[in-house]
Amino acid sequence: MEELDDLDVTILRLLQENAHYTNKEIAARLGMTITPVYERIKRLENQGYIKKYITLLDKEKIGKTLTSFCSVSLRHHTKDNVEQFEKEIQQFNEVQECYHVAGATDFLLKVTVKNMSEYHDFVRNKLSTIENIGNLNSSFVLNEIKYTLAYDI
Template identity: 40%
Template sequence: MEILSKQEIELLRILQKDSKFEITTLTERLNMSRTSVYERIKKLESEGYIKDYVALVDPKKVGLNFMVIVNVSLNSQRIEYVEEFLEKVNGLEEIMEAYVTGGIFDVILKVVVKDPDAFNDFVTRKLSVIPNISKIQSSFVMRQIKQTTVLPF
């Protein structure tokens, strides 16, 4: 992995907080020319440091008021069964995040839906029909305390 310059690190920090940047602001903060800023951004994109630019949408504003953390245990850890499960999970739009974990559960999912009825429908019609699941445990989010996309580097 290539070592980033101080200017590149600062550029990443700025873009993490607001990718709708004003080029003038970036040139002033980084003490770089417009061309240099654009070249650094293109470099960081091509090397995979910057994966994408997105709009962070407030789920409640679009009617998705119910967040659930779902812990899943699988019957078998055989790679083909795990891969099949992960492939099916990736196709479910209600799942915002999915993690293969060590410990008590094999997978942790962050699910966002309209309400408890929609969650029940999601579990009974979509999640629980995936082969190889032995246990599903859900925790309903009462209040979100922190959410960030900014990495602490």
């Protein structure tokens, strides 16, 4: 895999800022022509630096105003139990992120729903159907102070 040079890093930063930038816009910002920018972006995609392009939605406008971070501990920690939890948690659209973590709990989930009633329904009728959950602690977001998907490169 090729080493990233300063132009690659700048292109990645620009695309993190706005994936909707065209090759022409990026080329203009870099003082380059379109073709080498296009080729660099394609190379960065092919090498896996760029995984995919997404659109971020305004959660308020789509009615997903309650965010919770759920710490989940399993009762039994066999390989099969961990893999089963990982498989089952992926079926829930309310779970935006799931991390297997070290520390006091086993998994950290980011759950986004409409309101507390919908969260209650999620925990009671979906999350609690997963066998082997021993403990669940929920923390609710009061105010989002910083939110970014961009990496410091």
